[in-house]
Amino acid sequence: MIGTLDPKIPPGPLAQKWRSHRDHSRLVSPNNRRKFDIIVVGSGLAGGSAAATLGELGYRVKCFCFQDSARRAHSIAAQGGINAAKNYQNDGDSVYRLFHDTIKGGDFRSREANVYRLAEISNNIIDQCVAQGVPFAREYGGLLANRSFGGAQVSRTFYARGQTGQQLLLGCYQALCRQIARDTVRMFPQTEMLDLVIVDGQAKGIITRSLCSGKIDRHAADAVVLATGGYGNVFYLSTNARGCNVTATYRAYKRGALFANPAFTQIHPTCIPVSGEHQSKLTLMSESLRNDGRVWVPKRKEDRDKPPGEIPEQERDYYLERKYPSYGNLAPRDISSRAAKEVCDEGRGVGPGGRGVYLDFADAIKRLGEDTIRERYGNLFEVYEKITGENAYKVPMRIYPAVHYTMGGLWVDYDLMSNVPGLFVIGEANFSDHGANRLGASALMQGLADGYFILPNTLPNYLASQMGKRPSPDFPEFENAENEVRARIERLLTVNGTRSLDSFHRELGVLLWDQCGMSRHEKGLRESLQKIPELREQFWRDVRVLGSDEDFNQSLERAGRVADFLEFAELMCMDALERDESAGAHFREEHQTADGEALRDDEHHAAVFAWEFQGNGQPPKLHREPLRFETVHLTQRSYK
Amino acid sequence: MNFKLKIWRQTNAQTPGKLVDYDVRDISPHTSFLEMLDILNEQLLGRGEEPIAFDSDCREGICGTCALTVNGEAHGPDHPGAVCELYMRKFRDGATITIEPFRVGAFPIVKDLVIDRSPLDRIVQAGGFISARAGSAPEANSILIPKHDADLAMEAAACIGCGACAAACPNGSAMLFTAAKVSHLSLLPQGYPERESRVLKMVRVMDAEGFGNCTNTYECEAVCPAEISASFIAKLNREYARARLRKSAGE
Ligand SMILES: Cc1cc2nc3c(=O)[nH]c(=O)nc-3n(C[C@H](O)[C@H](O)[C@H](O)COP(=O)(O)OP(=O)(O)OC[C@H]3O[C@@H](n4cnc5c(N)ncnc54)[C@H](O)[C@@H]3O)c2cc1C
Ligand code: SF4
Ligand code: FES
Numbered sequence: 001m002i003g004t005l006d007p008k009i010p011p012g013p014l015a016q017k018w019r020s021h022r023d024h025s026r027l028v029s030p031n032n033r034r035k036f037d038i039i040v041v042g043s044g045l046a047g048g049s050a051a052a053t054l055g056e057l058g059y060r061v062k063c064f065c066f067q068d069s070a071r072r073a074h075s076i077a078a079q080g081g082i083n084a085a086k087n088y089q090n091d092g093d094s095v096y097r098l099f100h101d102t103i104k105g106g107d108f109r110s111r112e113a114n115v116y117r118l119a120e121i122s123n124n125i126i127d128q129c130v131a132q133g134v135p136f137a138r139e140y141g142g143l144l145a146n147r148s149f150g151g152a153q154v155s156r157t158f159y160a161r162g163q164t165g166q167q168l169l170l171g172c173y174q175a176l177c178r179q180i181a182r183d184t185v186r187m188f189p190q191t192e193m194l195d196l197v198i199v200d201g202q203a204k205g206i207i208t209r210s211l212c213s214g215k216i217d218r219h220a221a222d223a224v225v226l227a228t229g230g231y232g233n234v235f236y237l238s239t240n241a242r243g244c245n246v247t248a249t250y251r252a253y254k255r256g257a258l259f260a261n262p263a264f265t266q267i268h269p270t271c272i273p274v275s276g277e278h279q280s281k282l283t284l285m286s287e288s289l290r291n292d293g294r295v296w297v298p299k300r301k302e303d304r305d306k307p308p309g310e311i312p313e314q315e316r317d318y319y320l321e322r323k324y325p326s327y328g329n330l331a332p333r334d335i336s337s338r339a340a341k342e343v344c345d346e347g348r349g350v351g352p353g354g355r356g357v358y359l360d361f362a363d364a365i366k367r368l369g370e371d372t373i374r375e376r377y378g379n380l381f382e383v384y385e386k387i388t389g390e391n392a393y394k395v396p397m398r399i400y401p402a403v404h405y406t407m408g409g410l411w412v413d414y415d416l417m418s419n420v421p422g423l424f425v426i427g428e429a430n431f432s433d434h435g436a437n438r439l440g441a442s443a444l445m446q447g448l449a450d451g452y453f454i455l456p457n458t459l460p461n462y463l464a465s466q467m468g469k470r471p472s473p474d475f476p477e478f479e480n481a482e483n484e485v486r487a488r489i490e491r492l493l494t495v496n497g498t499r500s501l502d503s504f505h506r507e508l509g510v511l512l513w514d515q516c517g518m519s520r521h522e523k524g525l526r527e528s529l530q531k532i533p534e535l536r537e538q539f540w541r542d543v544r545v546l547g548s549d550e551d552f553n554q555s556l557e558r559a560g561r562v563a564d565f566l567e568f569a570e571l572m573c574m575d576a577l578e579r580d581e582s583a584g585a586h587f588r589e590e591h592q593t594a595d596g597e598a599l600r601d602d603e604h605h606a607a608v609f610a611w612e613f614q615g616n617g618q619p620p621k622l623h624r625e626p627l628r629f630e631t632v633h634l635t636q637r638s639y640k
Numbered sequence: 641m642n643f644k645l646k647i648w649r650q651t652n653a654q655t656p657g658k659l660v661d662y663d664v665r666d667i668s669p670h671t672s673f674l675e676m677l678d679i680l681n682e683q684l685l686g687r688g689e690e691p692i693a694f695d696s697d698c699r700e701g702i703c704g705t706c707a708l709t710v711n712g713e714a715h716g717p718d719h720p721g722a723v724c725e726l727y728m729r730k731f732r733d734g735a736t737i738t739i740e741p742f743r744v745g746a747f748p749i750v751k752d753l754v755i756d757r758s759p760l761d762r763i764v765q766a767g768g769f770i771s772a773r774a775g776s777a778p779e780a781n782s783i784l785i786p787k788h789d790a791d792l793a794m795e796a797a798a799c800i801g802c803g804a805c806a807a808a809c810p811n812g813s814a815m816l817f818t819a820a821k822v823s824h825l826s827l828l829p830q831g832y833p834e835r836e837s838r839v840l841k842m843v844r845v846m847d848a849e850g851f852g853n854c855t856n857t858y859e860c861e862a863v864c865p866a867e868i869s870a871s872f873i874a875k876l877n878r879e880y881a882r883a884r885l886r887k888s889a890g891e
Contacts, residue, residue, distance in 0.1 A: 053774045068695065069761050071801055072703040088781065124777070131777035133770045133830050135794040142784030160794060166702055167797060174769035181765045189758070212750060241697040275670040278679055281699045383700075386721065389670065389729055452774040500685050502678070546690050551652065552751040554693055555685075 005258070005610055005625040008413045009113040014631050015095075018117040021414070022457055026464035033058035036463055037470060039206055039221040040064070041193045041248055044073035045165070045444060046427025047227030048172030049451025055179030057456060062219060063176065064188045066211060066243055066557075071173040074229055074241040075447065078165025079286060081147060081157035082444040084122035089146055093154040095119045100632060101152050102442060106407070106435020107584035107600065108634050109261070109608070111627060113414060114432050118442075121449040126158055128452055132171040136160050149440040157441045162286070162379060168444055172451070191217075194488075194560065195481045196224065196252045196423065199471045203252075203423035205478060207485050211557055214550040218473035218482055222466050223422045223459060226252060227451070230406035230428040232265065234565045234572065235517070236509025238403035239271060239284045245561040246568045249410050249429050253571075257410050257418040258610035258623060260431035262568070263576035264407035266438055266585045267518050269336040271402035272387050273356035277506075282402040283387060285380055287440065290329045292364040292373065293397065295320050295336070297357050301347035308350070308358055308396050319343055332637075334437060334518075334585050334598070337401035341518045344400075351398045360396035401518060405443060407434045407585070408575070411610040411625075415458035416450060419610075422462060426450035431608065436584025489549050492559045497542030501555060504539050505562045508532070512569055516576050521589040525577040529570060536566040571611060571620065578622060581605045593636075602634050641667045641728060644736040645680070647692055653748045653756075659738065669729035673716065674699060674706065676728055677739075693752040701725040701865060704800035707807070708753055709740040714804035714863040722802060722865040742807035746814070746850040757803050759849035760817060766845035767838040768821040770830050789827050796824040798866040805860035805868075811852030816860040818846050819876035820868045826879055836883035843880055 010021040028036065036059050040051040043065040051063040065073060087093040098119040103110060126144070130136065136158050137145040148155040160167035179185040190211040197205035197218070205220040231246035232238040253259045270285045296318045298304055298311050319339055321328045331339070340357050343349060350356050365373055370393055374381070381392050388398070409431040410418050416432070417424050427447040434442065471477070511531060515524035539562070547553040582591040582598035583605070591599040600606075608625040642665045650657025664680050671679070674696050681691035697705040701722040708723045710716030715723045718730050731737065739753065747755040785793075797820070805816035822839050825831035831838070854873060861870040 049774070056773055067697060067703070067705060068757060069704075069801065071761075072697055072705050074698070074703075076703045077698045077700060086780070124775075126780045127777040128772065128774055130780040130783060131770070131772035131830055133772075133793075133825050133828050135790050135797050135824065135828070137794075138785055138787045138790040140787050142786050142790075143781050160797075163702070163798060166800075167794075170797065174764060175772070177761065177765040178769045178771060181767075187761075189761075241703060242699060243697050276668050278668075278671055278675050280672070280675050280678055283700050386718075386725055386727065387672075389727065456774065500682050502682065544685060546685060546688070552693055552754065555691055 005411065005623050007111060007625055008415065009111070010414065014112060014116050017113050018120060025457065025461045028460040028463050030058055032467065034060055035467065036060065037062065037221040038223050038225065039219055040225045040227060041206065042073065042227030042229060042427065042429070043070035043176065044075035044227060044229055044427060045169055045172060045447030046451045048073065048169065048176050049448050050225055050227060050426060050455050051185050052172060052175035052179050053452050053456045055182070055184035058184065061185040062188060062221070063185055064191045064193055064208060066190060066192045068190055070176055070187055070189060071170060073169060074244050075169045076166045077241060078444055079162045079284065080149060081159035081164045081441045082125070082168065083149070083156050083441040084126045084158060084445065085119055085156060086123055086126060088144060089155045091154045093156050097154065098122060098156065102433065102439060103435070103632050105439035106437050107598070107637070108435065108602070108606065108629065109583050109627065110433055110435035112629060112631055117454070118433050118446060118449050121453045122445050124453055125445060125448045129168060129171050132175060134160060134167045134171045152439070165444060168448065192557065193248045194251065194485045196255045197478050197481045198255050198420065199475060199477045202421045204471050205473065207481050209485070212552050214553065216482060216485060218478045220471055220473045220478065222463060222470045223424060225424045225426060225455065226410065226429050227427045228429045231568065232403045232406050234569055235403045235512050236505045237274065237279065237282050239268065239282050242281060245564065247561050247564045250564045250568050252410060252423060254613050255420070256613065257420045257423055258612050259408070259571060260411035260608050260610040261408040261575065262572045262611070263516065263579060263586055264436050264584065265403060266333070266405040266407060267337045267401045268404035269333055269340060269401045270359070270399045272384065273351055273398050273400035275352055275388070283383065284404065285384065285399060289359060289377060289380060292376065293329065293359040293361050294318055294363060295329050295357055295359055297343045297348040297350060304348055304350050304354060334587065338518050338587060340401055356398035356400045358396035359399045361392060362396070365393065405438055407431065407436065407438055411608065415461055416455055417458070417462060424455060424459065426455055436586055488560070489556065492545050492556060492563065493549060495540060495543050495545065497544050499542045499544060501543060501545065501558050501562050504535065504543060505565065508535060508566060508569055512572070516573050519587045519589050520576045522577065525573050528573045532566065532570045532573065539563065539566055574620070575609055575611065578609060579605060597637070641669055641733045643667065643731065646736065646738040648740040649692065649752050650749050652751055657749065667728055669727070671728045672699070672724065673726040673728065674724050693754050695754050696724050699724045702800060704802040707742045707755060707802055707804070709742055709807060711738050714742060714807040715865055719863060720865050720867045722800065742803055744803065744806045744812045746806065746812060747803060759851070760801055760803060760814065762849060763814065763818055763842055763846050764821060767834065767841035768825070770825060771834065783829060785828060793824050793827040796820045796827065796868065796872055799868050800866050802865060804863045804865065806851060808859040808863040809852065810857060810859065811855060813854045814846055814851040815854035815873050815876065816864060816868055816870065818842055819872040822879055823872040823875045835879070836886055839876065839879045839883050840887070
């Protein structure tokens, strides 16, 4: 049985929906707000901004993160910038254009109403961040500066050097610190949410474990907000921080929240390749390098171990320029990533393991001089040298695609509430705005839109009917959830097998990367759906986790996350199999045009796929939310 | 490459710790320092010994989580950079490497190489912010900020909150950290309204948290992965003196 989901999109013309929705939403009066306890899990851009804003409004907020400080959430690592439709450059930008670029960039797999609201709010975000003291780049006249980014023909990206995420997050963190000092927010660092508690069908609390003392606690609340980030680390290697995980959203899924589009994962084309089997993470190199670097591999695979300087011009294959003459080295993220994989699959990849392509600046240096290149990309060349020990002014850089962002996440309606009443999901953790592919500089925008502006306006819609309904943490629902958490920890510590956590996680990562990464096909996905349960079974038979549950135990902490990845991976593959079309970052080999481009099937698949947990060992149930496009035209992308 | 490691092991804040010897072999020079520790931990696990606790997250020098003293230097020998950006090729084959936590009176040891840096959060909570309610901000370009000031504020704001400055300081002072935040916010016009109260409160909490005094040795600047300039300490001192003066003048 396949049900249909209602996103509760407000009526009226697209541009008026958000205003009219706010006009008609329910409110909680200022002196009633302190009667509501709100749990916010996550202190990144989404969670940090939400917790600070809700605290400021007068709610009693508890905010949780697993790092030792709220300021270290993974948002800190974002580099490039944040979009807004200010049109400060007078180059024809507008709210509509930002909306349209985002919908099209997402290959028409997101909701018009949500994306339009995001574009509208983008401008308020910049105002808010400037007021907080975020030191955005400026022009000599003192006005804000912009740069351009992929997927847009206007210059609308605001930035703070290469550290935009850091500065935006510190803005949130400082706002959060102010509320902590005012006692409206209680911060729980190094505290991991391990389960969601549902009472009478509504999300009313969580179970946590202190990563320092091992203490398990129950927290009851009137509503729960998850802002726990993306799940890119399911692939083991990604550009995400080591701690990023799927536990919070996956636990919520197991309690009944729908997981939407889990197969939509973004792979970034320009990262430093894997150098050895012990590599723990991948580092992103800004896409801007492709403005001056030329991508190539040797024509013959016998040449792949030769020093690049000894391979003459006529023996090189500048494959992006060859295949996409009009876009060349600037072909979009998904296309460039797939092309790199293809040449490496043919055995022509360079560097250790044959998984790399050259990004060569020799021509640009000849044309513009080394100084100009240093001025444009000096810091990136330094990072590259630190990691690889190679001087990219002398030898070409080696790059390879890496997992970067996850568009999928828990399903939410227009109010950012999941199908479980009282459970709200914001930031990368939800599925909402990026469809099948996210444009650069729009994740930061979404996280802050959700936290500063949307959630504070939609949460009262739910809370208004919840006065006095907060359950006591002594309720049996809390006790049951706590017992389950304890039993699981106990089980992890008593397997006492022979294999390390990382060995399982790496194996899972390789499997997913091969079969559910840059390109997917039915046979591979079916095989993975066989192999993942086997690997999981092996994990529970043979993993070795040492130490105790009563103190600081990093192995135990990771063990729970890897165990969840081992289940979640199956859901990803199922979704990838079910989505029998290519769309954005989801490339099914069976569905491509004659020249290898992604081929959507709008007739059958212009929908959000949302999965409902049906019990361990049972196949989940699929719900579809049809996507209706009333404003934009669905078109086929082409980059030839 | 092979290395002899001497690593600080300590069960918790209450029990005394000690340096323990370990050997690691066949390490590729392209391995990062933290990956080398990952490899060691896998070996320990194989032998049934509890892995060494150490903290990290982004592993690219921006989150400020990693915090190790390597051969007596906070973040190790490859400045500027956090220890997660350190690679084994920077060491001699066969070298002996001593690895300890950041040693700062105000940062108790949680376990092995992991420390408690919550005092830094409390310094920011004391006043390291600009009060700006969501929804009340004016149009962004209505606030003009000279590029020079914005750039300088950015230099100060780049602090990653790692605490290496305090670890390198012979007095265990957190002046560079505090100075960076005070400077960032007082260089911007948005930060003016709370300028005096901010610096007074932040310095008061910094002292109360048990950090030592600054005696201008500038060891902090030398190890800072974000290259925060010690000149911001002078700026903090000026801001503090100015705030005291205005306060005593009853403004
Ligand atoms: C290298 C890199 C560069 C990027 N650059 C850009 C860019 O230039 N522009 C752009 O728009 N986007 C960029 N992105 C994407 C963007 O950074 C992220 O999508 C965004 O920051 C996510 O924010 P978030 O608040 O949703 O989650 P996060 O910042 O990941 O925060 C998650 C929070 O949840 C907490 N948490 C998670 N699980 C639990 C649990 N079980 N219990 C308790 N707490 C938990 C964590 O502690 C953390 O506080 C980049 C991403 C990467 C990896
Ligand atoms: S000032 Fe430098 S050393 Fe001190 S906390 Fe900030 S980044 Fe770390
Ligand atoms: S782990 Fe993030 S700075 Fe080192």
